[in-house]
Amino acid sequence: MNDRVPVPPARAARVRDTTINLTHGSGGRAMRDLIEDVFVSTFDNPALAALEDQAVFPLVSLAAHGDRLAFTTDSYVVDPLFFPGGDIGTLAAAGTVNDLAVCGATPLFLSCGVVLEEGLPVDTLRRVAASMQRVARAAGVAIVTGDTKVVERGSADKLFINTAGIGVVRAGLSISARHARAGDVVLVNGYLGDHGAAILVARQQLALEADLQSDCRPLNGLVAAMLDACPDIHCLRDATRGGVATVLNEFAQASGVAIRIREVDVPLREAVKGACEILGLDPLYLANEGILVAIVPPEDAARVLAAMRAHPDGRQAAAIGEVEPGPAGLVVLHTGFGGQRVVDMLVGEQLPRIC
Incomplete structure (x- = not known):
C-alpha cells in the first residue's frame, strides 16, 4: 500500500486557503465550504450530502443484516500522520470497521469527527x-455523518x-x-507487529533495509469468511494497542482459563524480530492494525484456518496455541x-501515539 494517497478531484473548488484557520471552525461559510469541498465530495453519499445533523436510516434495512445492533467508537492520534502502509485516515476507518467485525457484525455506517489544529495544510x-474513503469503499461501508472543530495553533498536534x-x-x-x-x-491471521515496527521506522528510530509496511486494513471480509466456515467461533478480537499478548490475557481472564502459545508457530517477519531485538521490545506486545486473534473449537480449527488462508487478509494465518482449564487467567x-x-x-x- 502506497503511503502517499492520491487526492481525488474536488466537486467544486470552494476552499482557497492552503492551511486551516480558525474561521474553518466558526460554523459559518468557511466551515461549510471546507466540509463540502473536503468531506462531502470525497465521502460522496446521499446521507452525508444532505448535511443534516444526523444520518437517518430505515430500521427494516438494518434488520435485513441480522438481529442486533453493534455500536463502537474510537479516537486516533497517531504520530506521524503518514507512515509506510497508511496514515491516520486509514487507521480511523479500518480500526472502527474491525471493532465491529470482530463481534460478528456487518459494518454499515461510520461517522468522522475531526479536530484540526490551526495551520494544518488543507491538502493534508x-x-x-481520501484514505478514509478508500478503506470505507473496500469495506463496503459509508461515512455518513461527522463534525469539524478547529483549535488554536499549539492546542493540538495537527489532526x-x-x-x-x-x-x-x-x-x-x-x-x-x-x-x-x-x-x-488459538488462531492469528498473519505476521504480528508490522504496524508497530512501521511506526518506529517512520519516526526514524530505526534504519532498516527491509521495506516494513503497516498492516492497516479492514478485516470484515476475512471475518465473514471465518464465520461462514464456523459460526461457533468463541472469541475474536483485533490486536491493536497492547498486541496479541494483551488480547490473550483478556481472553484468559474473562473466560477463567489458561492459554499456552508456541513461539515457533508465531508468524513474525525477520525485520520485525530484528527491530525488537535492537530496542529490547517484545513483538507479542507490538500494536497491529490488521491482525485478529480467534479462539475456535478444536473440531473446527482446521476448517477455519483453511478459510483464513484462502482469504487475501489471512494467507499467513497460523494456529499458535491452545486453551487449557487453568490456572485461570494465565x-x-x-x-x-x-x-x-x-x-x-x-x-x-511500549510506543505511545501509535493509533
Missing part, C-alpha cells in the same frame, strides 16, 4: 479524507480523528471474550529454546 486533510461505527450482528452468533473453553485452538509462551515464560498483560506503553 484531503489526503486523509485528531474520532470515528463511530454502526453494524448489525448476524443472527445466532455469540462471540465474547468470556467464551474460551479448554481444548480450543498466558504462557513455550519458547523456541524449550523453556516457558509467563506473558503478562502489558504494563505501561
Whole structure:
C-alpha cells in the first residue's frame, strides 16, 4: 500500500486557503465550504450530502443484516500522520470497521469527527479524507455523518480523528471474550507487529533495509469468511494497542482459563524480530492494525484456518496455541529454546501515539 494517497478531484473548488484557520471552525461559510469541498465530495453519499445533523436510516434495512445492533467508537492520534502502509485516515476507518467485525457484525455506517489544529495544510486533510474513503469503499461501508472543530495553533498536534461505527450482528452468533473453553485452538491471521515496527521506522528510530509496511486494513471480509466456515467461533478480537499478548490475557481472564502459545508457530517477519531485538521490545506486545486473534473449537480449527488462508487478509494465518482449564487467567509462551515464560498483560506503553 502506497503511503502517499492520491487526492481525488474536488466537486467544486470552494476552499482557497492552503492551511486551516480558525474561521474553518466558526460554523459559518468557511466551515461549510471546507466540509463540502473536503468531506462531502470525497465521502460522496446521499446521507452525508444532505448535511443534516444526523444520518437517518430505515430500521427494516438494518434488520435485513441480522438481529442486533453493534455500536463502537474510537479516537486516533497517531504520530506521524503518514507512515509506510497508511496514515491516520486509514487507521480511523479500518480500526472502527474491525471493532465491529470482530463481534460478528456487518459494518454499515461510520461517522468522522475531526479536530484540526490551526495551520494544518488543507491538502493534508484531503489526503486523509481520501484514505478514509478508500478503506470505507473496500469495506463496503459509508461515512455518513461527522463534525469539524478547529483549535488554536499549539492546542493540538495537527489532526485528531474520532470515528463511530454502526453494524448489525448476524443472527445466532455469540462471540465474547468470556467464551474460551479448554481444548480450543488459538488462531492469528498473519505476521504480528508490522504496524508497530512501521511506526518506529517512520519516526526514524530505526534504519532498516527491509521495506516494513503497516498492516492497516479492514478485516470484515476475512471475518465473514471465518464465520461462514464456523459460526461457533468463541472469541475474536483485533490486536491493536497492547498486541496479541494483551488480547490473550483478556481472553484468559474473562473466560477463567489458561492459554499456552508456541513461539515457533508465531508468524513474525525477520525485520520485525530484528527491530525488537535492537530496542529490547517484545513483538507479542507490538500494536497491529490488521491482525485478529480467534479462539475456535478444536473440531473446527482446521476448517477455519483453511478459510483464513484462502482469504487475501489471512494467507499467513497460523494456529499458535491452545486453551487449557487453568490456572485461570494465565498466558504462557513455550519458547523456541524449550523453556516457558509467563506473558503478562502489558504494563505501561511500549510506543505511545501509535493509533
